[in-house]
Amino acid sequence: MSCDRPITALSSLPTCPHCHSSVLKGHYDLSGLDRHQWIQTLRQRPPSLWRYQELLPALKPQHRVTLGEGYTPLVPALRLGAAWGANHVYLKDERQNPTGSFKDRQATVALSILKARGVQRLVLASTGNVGIAYAAYGSRAGIATTIFFPQDVPPEKVRETQVYGSTVVQLPKNYDETKVAAAQFAQAEGWFLDQGVKGFAGVESMKTMAFEIAEQLGWRSPDWYIQGVSGGLGPIGVAKGFEELLALGLVDKVPALGLIQTAGCDPLVQAWKAGAAEVTAIDHPKTTILPLATGNPGVSYPILKALLDRHGGAMTTVTDEVAFDTLRRVAGQEGISVEPATAVAIAGTLDLIDQGIIAPHETVIINCSGHTYPVSQAILDRRQLKAN
Amino acid sequence: MSCDRPITALSSLPTCPHCHSSVLKGHYDLSGLDRHQWIQTLRQRPPSLWRYQELLPALKPQHRVTLGEGYTPLVPALRLGAAWGANHVYLKDERQNPTGSFKDRQATVALSILKARGVQRLVLASTGNVGIAYAAYGSRAGIATTIFFPQDVPPEKVRETQVYGSTVVQLPKNYDETKVAAAQFAQAEGWFLDQGVKGFAGVESMKTMAFEIAEQLGWRSPDWYIQGVSGGLGPIGVAKGFEELLALGLVDKVPALGLIQTAGCDPLVQAWKAGAAEVTAIDHPKTTILPLATGNPGVSYPILKALLDRHGGAMTTVTDEVAFDTLRRVAGQEGISVEPATAVAIAGTLDLIDQGIIAPHETVIINCSGHTYPVSQAILDRRQLKAN
Structure with a gap:
């Protein structure tokens, strides 16, 4: 594959x-x-x-197109960890990146390569964070970006993309359909299409999280790396990073991967739990957490399955409702305001602890992938907060 | 004083x-x-x-109440600097802090001291960023925070403060009046009132920007430190930081300070240009850039004036309109999306270069104080962006 x-x-x-x-x-x-x-x-x-x-x-x-991204802090989950009986849970605070999410890693590597190759126009489909990151780095690189957004991307994220001068095309389609439209447009215009997990820069950039985690832990691997996943680019990259450190003799293992999806869009989890060799796409994802609404993760499933077979790990789901409850608890108890996709990862971690899959003494790193900031007021409205 | x-x-x-x-x-x-x-x-x-x-x-x-704040990158202003004929202009990217602004410095030091002292309830008045930062660190410290906001604080910032579980009191008053109300409330309840520039933590925390800048430049001082100013806490702290490094023999000077205000609320600039010993408050600030809408900077003016007398520097104003134009240029050319108060500082830098006060060969650090993200859609709406 x-x-x-x-x-x-x-x-x-x-x-x-x-x-x-x-x-x-x-x-x-x-x-x-x-x-x-x-x-x-x-x-x-x-x-x-x-x-x-x-x-x-x-x-x-x-x-090199850089804004000082990466080497984000590893912040201990103090009260949540204690409540779970787990004392070695850390949030890798990817909010502290130039555009507020871990997608800046991908953007700095991708736009640097494209600048070196003389690319002048770039097209991609995104549910928000990648679009914002590529818009920012595209502007710095002097590369014109056209971002295709599906219908549910909130105006907050559209606006932020436009601030950078990107062209935004928002379609009355879901994310999987929007990716097809972006690809057709790029081909028709002869512009470069960024393909996420299929692209060279995606995996090569995401692996830097592994390097940082290992360095921050004093050159050792954690027991678990946990992330809310859509296409699965992050964990594929992180696993490759630990594999490279293992080859260098700097760590002694690749961590187990904990991959969390929402109950309304869990094609990876379903395939993995069934022990299937291939993933079955979900045609109509039912989740308000758009960054995780990829119904067809395509090529990434066999790669992820192989990683879990080789290094250990688990997949599980949480509901949108549990994720939003978790978002408020993490903000109120840890002082960390996260995007719903991060809350999915944190809630999933608790689930894996509850299931006895993660042991309390293990060192667990959760990708704190993005901020609450750019999330739509419509999703996370003030009434919800006051009801807390 | x-x-x-x-x-x-x-x-x-x-x-x-x-x-x-x-x-x-x-x-x-x-x-x-x-x-x-x-x-x-x-x-x-x-x-x-x-x-x-x-x-x-x-x-x-x-x-210590910490979220890994500070040591933010020094990002060169590539195209803007070149357009200005100035090749040593850097943005100190304070957006890459836990709540997205430089106020996290103040919050980590303040809440740590208050936690050590056993304080349980904290009150403060804010135009947004300080409120969000104290809400986050208060939540992490287990200290209950009540934030007083004036009428014009956008719902985006109110919401973000509430995410952390803070109590928000938004009054139909301007910022100066809101500060008075917060002080009265704190006194009546016997709760701790944070006082910004008057407080110990404010200056002690902001000086860390000086330490970082000096370390990042290879233990030397820049020629200029520029900031959009309201109460002037940032530059007072930064100057103290450089003074401490000077006493240690680690740098050879304190940089000149460039203090920028909006044309609609410029009490510091007016007093400084007139050579006055005291500042005259502006009763009705006329600016949409709320973080800079302090009509009465009070005690900070004589301190700032003394710093400029001792170390050099200048004050100037820019209009809101020029600031918003600059915001779009910085995002579109540097890939850095800033809050309007940062755009004021950047536009002011250009003005000081145009006036010949800053020479093109000088090393200039501009405080990139916060993100565009939490700025109201109403202020920075999509029509404005499309008109660009």
Whole structure:
């Protein structure tokens, strides 16, 4: 399903030129890297994901499109962790990125590669966060971005995308349909189409979370990495990051992956629980949590299943209602205001603890993927808050 | 006007117990600090403002209320700088803080001190950002917060404050009047009133921006520190930070301060341009940029004037209209979406360059104080953006 042939960053293409697979993987020659010297060198570098440049696509300094993203804090979940009887739960606070979500990682790597390749126009479909991130980095790179949004993207996120001067096309369609429309448009215009998990930059960028977590824990792996998942790009990247550190001898394992979806859109969870080899798409996702409303995760399922088979892990679902309750508890008890997709991940963590799948002594990292800020007032209205 | 007597952090009070001045200043015994060793030690610490703990109020670890705030990136202004003929303009990206603004610095220090002192209830008046920051850190500290907002605070900021479980009191008054109401309420209830620039934590926290800037520039001072100012807390703190580094021999000067206000609310600028010893309050501020709508900056003016007399600097104004134009240019050209108060600072920087007050070769740091995100849709509506 995924192509493992070595390619170099600057020749990266939407498909592998050899086998035409749509999922590309970066390879790095690590043989010349002295791990002891490297971790000393890292300490002299600024706290950005580019500190790991030896394990990122090779780019000339003038092509690096950066806003100081990454190296986000690992914040202990104090009261929630204690309430759960778990003392080693941390939130990787991805809100503290330039546009307020972990998608800035993808954007900095993708736009840097595209700038190096001379790309001038970029098209992508997004449920919000990726669109905002690419709009920001596109503006910094001088690359014109056209963002396709499905119908339910709230005006707050549309506005933020437009602030950067991006062209926004919002369609009366769901996300899966919008992706098709964006692809057709890009092909018709001859513009570059960003493809998320299928693209080279997606996985290569998300793996930097693994590097940071390992460095922040004193060069060791956590027992679990948990994320609310749609296409599954994040955990695929994070697992690759830990695999690279394992190959370097800097950590001793790849963490188990905890993948959480909403009850109204859980194709990955259903396939995994059934032990299926392929995923069955859900035609009409029923969730108000749009970033997780991918009914057809396509190519990512077999990759994720293989990762869970190899390194351990679990998938589970939570309802939208439980997620919103969790959002308010996390804000009120930890001082961290998260997007609903993050609340899904946190609620799912509790579920895995309740099920006895995560043990209380284990070190658990939850991707705190984004802020409450840009979430629609319509979804998270003041009455809901006052009812709390 | 301001009290310089040494006090210890944990005995800090709203007024000096000796002279009853309302502006308190922290003093640190720096004689035991080996500066060469210290800057090596810093590199081993996480990228948070607490890395400078030797120059911050002494607190036991269990009292530190932190979300990994501070040590925000210094992002070069690429195209704007080039357009201005200035190549050393940097944005200190304070958006990359837990609640998206530089007020998180104040909140982490203030709530830590209050937690150490056993304070359980806190009252403050805010135009938005401070309220959100204190609500978040209050929630993490387990301290109940009541936030007084004036009439024009947008629902987006009110909502964000409520997410954290804070009590919000929004009054049909302007900011200066709301401060009075909050003070009366706090006194009547016997709850702790946070006083911003008059408080110990305000100045002590804001000075960490100076430490970070100096470290990020390789232990040297910039030529200018620029900020959009209301009460002037930020630059007072930053100047104190550079003064402490100067005393340690780590930098060779305190930067000139560039203080920018809106044309509709510029009491500091008017007083400074007239060479006045005291400020004259503006009764009816005329600006839609609420964080800068302090008509009566009170005690801060003489402190700021003294700083400009001693270290150099300038004050100027920009109109709201120019600020909003600048907001769109910065987002569209630098990939940085800022709050209007930040746009005021950036537009003011250009004005000081145009006036020849800032020379193109000088190193200029602009406080990129907050995000566009939580700014009202009503102020920054989609029509305005499309007209761009």
